[in-house]
Every structure is written in structure tokens, then in C-alpha cells.
Amino acid sequence: MLSMRLLEPITINGMEMQNRVVLTAMVTRLSGADGFVNENIRERYLRFARGEPGLIVVEAMGVHAAKSGPLLRLSDDKFIPGLRDLAKEVHDISPSKIVPQIIHFLKIARSGWRQRVRDLTKEDIRLIIVAYGDAAHRARVAGFDGVELHMAHAYTLSSFLSLRNKRPDEYGASLENRMRLMGEVIARCREKVGEDFPIGVRFDGEECIKNGYTVEDSKELALRMAMLGVNYISISAGGKFEDAIKKEGEPLYPYTGYSGDRCMPSATYPAGDNVYLAEGIKGYINSKGYTTPVITTGKIPTPDFAESILQAGKADLIGMARALLADPDWVKKAKKGRADTIIRCVYGNVCKNLDENFKTVFCTLWPRGKIQAPTSSDDVAPEWPNGGRLEARPEAGRILLSWDEATDNEEIYGYEIFRSRNDEPFDHHTAVRSVTRKFADTRVVGGDRYSYYVKAYDLAGNRSPATQTVVVDFPIGVPLPVGEPLPEIRCGESSPDDEE
Numbered sequence: 006m007l008s009m010r011l012l013e014p015i016t017i018n019g020m021e022m023q024n025r026v027v028l029t030a031m032v033t034r035l036s037g038a039d040g041f042v043n044e045n046i047r048e049r050y051l052r053f054a055r056g057e058p059g060l061i062v063v064e065a066m067g068v069h070a071a072k073s074g075p076l077l078r079l080s081d082d083k084f085i086p087g088l089r090d091l092a093k094e095v096h097d098i099s100p101s102k103i104v105p106q107i108i109h110f111l112k113i114a115r116s117g118w119r120q121r122v123r124d125l126t127k128e129d130i131r132l133i134i135v136a137y138g139d140a141a142h143r144a145r146v147a148g149f150d151g152v153e154l155h156m157a158h159a160y161t162l163s164s165f166l167s168l169r170n171k172r173p174d175e176y177g178a179s180l181e182n183r184m185r186l187m188g189e190v191i192a193r194c195r196e197k198v199g200e201d202f203p204i205g206v207r208f209d210g211e212e213c214i215k216n217g218y219t220v221e222d223s224k225e226l227a228l229r230m231a232m233l234g235v236n237y238i239s240i241s242a243g244g245k246f247e248d249a250i251k252k253e254g255e256p257l258y259p260y261t262g263y264s265g266d267r268c269m270p271s272a273t274y275p276a277g278d279n280v281y282l283a284e285g286i287k288g289y290i291n292s293k294g295y296t297t298p299v300i301t302t303g304k305i306p307t308p309d310f311a312e313s314i315l316q317a318g319k320a321d322l323i324g325m326a327r328a329l330l331a332d333p334d335w336v337k338k339a340k341k342g343r344a345d346t347i348i349r350c351v352y353g354n355v356c357k358n359l360d361e362n363f364k365t366v367f368c369t370l371w372p373r374g375k376i377q378a379p380t381s382s383d384d385v386a387p388e389w390p391n392g393g394r395l396e397a398r399p400e401a402g403r404i405l406l407s408w409d410e411a412t413d414n415e416e417i418y419g420y421e422i423f424r425s426r427n428d429e430p431f432d433h434h435t436a437v438r439s440v441t442r443k444f445a446d447t448r449v450v451g452g453d454r455y456s457y458y459v460k461a462y463d464l465a466g467n468r469s470p471a472t473q474t475v476v477v478d479f480p481i482g483v484p485l486p487v488g489e490p491l492p493e494i495r496c497g498e499s500s501p502d503d504e505e
């Protein structure tokens with residue numbers, strides 16, 4: 006086992022996590038609209054559990070019965086048995102702890118109308134507080150290790166925290182008033198679950214919308230949460246209705262605008278682009294004497310990168326959603342010192358698009374037609390019958406790569422492309438599914454030298470030897486013959502996610 010802070014245990018109000026990796030909540034759209042745990046949900050979370058993250062946060066589940074698409078529920082005692090079985094099975098097979106994320110959302114209509122915080126009466130607000138308390142209590146009865154209150158993104162509690170909340174009464178307009186409902190919900194949940202049951206809160210470190218709050222406010226929000234005895238604080242970003250893009254006849258999906266990009270940063274964002282939020286918040290609450298663990302999330306791809314965040318003291322825990330969807334064994338592989346066999350998320354957001362369209366959420370890297378991640382304990386690496394024969398050539402402002410098919414005793418899962426710019430060390434550039442053996446590198450700058458090699462990987466993540474390295478001196482502004490159209494980049498040549 007490697008000695009890494011990432012893999013050190015941490016105890017959160019009695020909940021003993023074996024490592025500092027948190028699977029953050031990720032809606033699967035595997036449940037029906039009835040809200041019960043079904044076989045597919047069960048399989049999804051058992052698969053995550055086998056990978057042994059320190060904590061599994063089960064996707065958002067409604068504290069109330071309002072209509073929605075497929076969504077788990079914790080709004081009635083009738084949901085307890087299914088959730089109890091799920092929590093028990095996870096505990097039976099894995100050291101992972103498991104908590105549900107509980108959510109309240111306001112009404113939205115296909116016409117584009119949506120209920121606002123200012124539309125809620127005092128009685129509506131009271132019912133939200135009661136519903137949260139009851140759902141938190143059910144989480145405890147169901148045998149979960151704690152409960153996470155969803156106060157992020159486009160949902161009710163986040164909308165109260167928002168700088169856009171201009172309610173003219175004691176629940177809006179000023180920072181203190183915006184925090185009131187949060188405080189009442191936390192107090193109610195604590196009353197219902199007792200002192201010895203972990204309560205976490207997830208909220209936006211920045212709203213990422215015009216006239217939304219920034220880390221300057223979220224420091225104060227987090228400090229208040231810590232003062233109110235919250236046991237961990239999970240920092241997300243954006244995901245708001247205010248900048249969502251309206252599709253005719255469809256309800257607004259709060260991750261379609263810029264704030265959605267910031268919530269689930271795509272391939273074009275730098276790794277760890279939201280870490281600064283956790284860093285600012287953690288620094289602030291620590292300076293006030295609170296040590297409430299802070300989780301940072303957003304495009305944290307590798308154990309080394311995660312470790313560097315912890316070592317720098319920027320966060321206490323590492324949250325990951327898509328990296329664990331792409332490879333649920335991420336933690337197990339890190340523990341074995343085999344990070345080189347992790348199947349890496351390419352952050353093309355096919356999973357996010359599926360969620361947006363109320364379709365079953367899967368990872369585009371998984372074998373076609375599968376709704377659960379593959380499992381393999383094979384240790385035979387793929388091979389190149391002909392050395393891979395990697396070719397690379399500049400064409401129309403891009404570098405086009407192609408290579409031969411690799412073979413494996415099991416199944417070739419994908420190909421990973423490594424790149425060096427101007428003879429600097431190689432890094433993982435991206436990956437493509439095994440159906441394609443081409444890649445168009447569109448992030449190239451004229452005048453620079455690019456070197457590439459490719460490795461094939463199988464279902465277990467075993468990597469083949471590298472192909473030979475090819476070097477391209479990329480010319481500035483390759484002139485096209487006048488009037489000749491730019492050759493099309495066919496789907497699948499640039500990224501597997503473009504195919505969707």
C-alpha cells in the first residue's frame with residue numbers, strides 16, 4: 006500500500022472513513038419515478054462500493070413527494086426498506102461508508118415557468134424544514150452512516166442562499182437572511198438525528214452566474230455551517246437555472262449554461278479548476294478555529310493530483326464523480342500502487358448529457374450497451390502485433406494520428422494517447438474507445454514540436470507497451486489551396502464523447 010495522505014483514514018463525527026476519497030452524488034436515472042431502490046440502482050452502488058472509496062454519497066433523493074423525472078426518494082417511511090438493504094449490502098462487501106444526499110426542489114414546467122423562492126409562503130418554508138428533518142431521520146433509521154443536505158446548484162436551499170434571493174422578508178436579500186433557512190434546516194435535522202450522526206452539507210463555493218455570490222460569501226456560509234455543527238462541507242460550483250439554455254417544450258436543465266460547465270468541467274477546463282473555492286473556504290474557517298473537513302470536487306483525475314491538493318492543505322477530502330464512474334476501482338488501484346491501470350475519464354460529459362435528457366447515466370467508455378462499469382481481474386496486458394505503427398501528420402491546422410489494432414486475451418477497451426510538447430515530459434492527453442484508432446489533435450500551435458505515443462488498455466486497465474514515438478514539427482498556418490474546403494473531422498476522430 007502506498008503512503009499517501011489520500012489513503013489515510015479520517016473520522017467524521019464517529020464515521021470512520023478508510024481513505025479521503027468521496028464519491029460525490031451523481032444522479033443515475035436508474036430509478037423509476039416511483040423513487041424506490043431497484044436492482045440497477047443496487048448494482049450501481051455495489052459496483053462503486055467494491056472500489057472502496059472512503060465515502061459514497063448516494064445520488065440526490067427527494068425529501069418531498071413533488072413530481073419529477075426518475076429520482077430516488079426519502080420522503081416516506083415506505084422507502085426505508087429498500088434503502089436499508091442497499092446500505093447494509095454496501096457495508097457487507099466494502100469498508101466504504103455510505104450517506105444519502107437529500108434534496109428539495111421547486112416546481113418547474115415545460116413552458117419555462119419555474120417557482121421562485123419569493124413564491125413560497127411561510128407555511129411552505131415550514132414544510133421544507135419538516136421534510137428535511139424527517140428525511141434525515143429516515144436516513145439514520147435506514148442504516149446509513151450519515152446524511153448530506155443538498156444546498157448546491159439549482160435547488161431550493163441553494164436558491165435561498167443565492168445572492169439573487171431578494172425575498173423582502175427575513176428569508177432574503179441580506180446575507181444573514183439568506184442563511185436563515187439553511188440554519189433552520191440544519192438545526193431541525195440535528196434535532197431529528199441526534200448529535201452522534203454525521204450531517205454533511207453540499208453547497209456552491211461560487212454560483213458562477215451574473216450577480217451570483219462568489220467565494221467571498223461562501224466563506225461566510227461555510228463558517229456558519231461549521232458553527233452550526235455540520236460535520237463536513239462539500240464544495241461544488243454553479244449548476245444554476247439562471248443561465249440555463251431553454252429547449253422548446255423541455256423543462257429547464259440547470260447545467261446547460263456556463264454555470265453548468267463550471268459544475269461539471271469538461272475537457273477544455275484545467276484539472277482542479279474549482280479547488281480555489283475549497284482552498285479559500287477551508288483557509289477561512291480554519292482561521293476562525295473550525296476544523297470541519299472540506300471536500301473539493303471538479304475534474305480531479307489522478308491520485309497524484311489529488312494528493313498534491315491535500316499536501317498543499319487546500320482541502321481535507323477529495324470529491325470525485327465522473328472519474329469514479331469511468332473507473333469505480335480508482336481507489337483500489339491507487340491503494341495497490343497501480344494508478345497506471347486507472348481507466349481515465351476524458352471529461353467529454355456524455356454522462357451529463359444523458360442526465361440532461363433523463364436517460365440512464367452510463368460512461369461512454371464502458372463497453373457498448375452496458376449500464377454498469379465492467380469488472381475484470383485480468384493481469385495480461387494488451388500487445389501490438391505490428392508494434393502499433395503509429396502515424397501522425399499535420400493537416401488543416403490539426404495533427405491527425407492513426408495506429409494499428411492491438412490485441413488482448415480479454416478485450417481491448419480503449420487507446421490512450423500521450424503527448425509531449427517541445428520535448429517536455431509526456432503526459433496523458435486523452436483516450437478513445439477501442440472502436441476508433443484515429444485521433445485528431447486540435448490543440449496544437451504552429452511552430453511547436455509534438456511527440457506522441459499510444460498505449461492500448463484492456464477492461465482491467467492493463468496497458469500495452471507504448472507504440473513507437475512519432476514527432477511532428479507543426480508548421481505555422483499551413484496554407485490550404487485557395488477555395489479548397491477544410492477536410493471534415495469525422496466523429497470519433499477527436500474524442501469518444503463527440504460521437505454521442
Ligand SMILES: Cc1cc2nc3c(=O)[nH]c(=O)nc-3n(C[C@H](O)[C@H](O)[C@H](O)COP(=O)(O)O)c2cc1C
Nearest residue numbers: 029030031032065269303304325326327356357360
Ligand atoms: C451525471 C451527473 C449527475 C450528477 N448528479 C449530482 C447530484 O445528484 N448531486 C450533486 O450534488 N451533484 C451531482 N453531480 C455533480 C457531481 O457530484 C460533481 O460535483 C461534478 O461532476 C464535478 O466533479 P467530477 O469532475 O469529479 O465529475 C452530478 C454530475 C454528473 C456528471
Ligand code: SF4
Nearest residue numbers: 350351354356368369
Ligand atoms: S461519459 Fe465521459 S465525462 Fe462521463 S465519466 Fe465517462 S469519460 Fe467521464
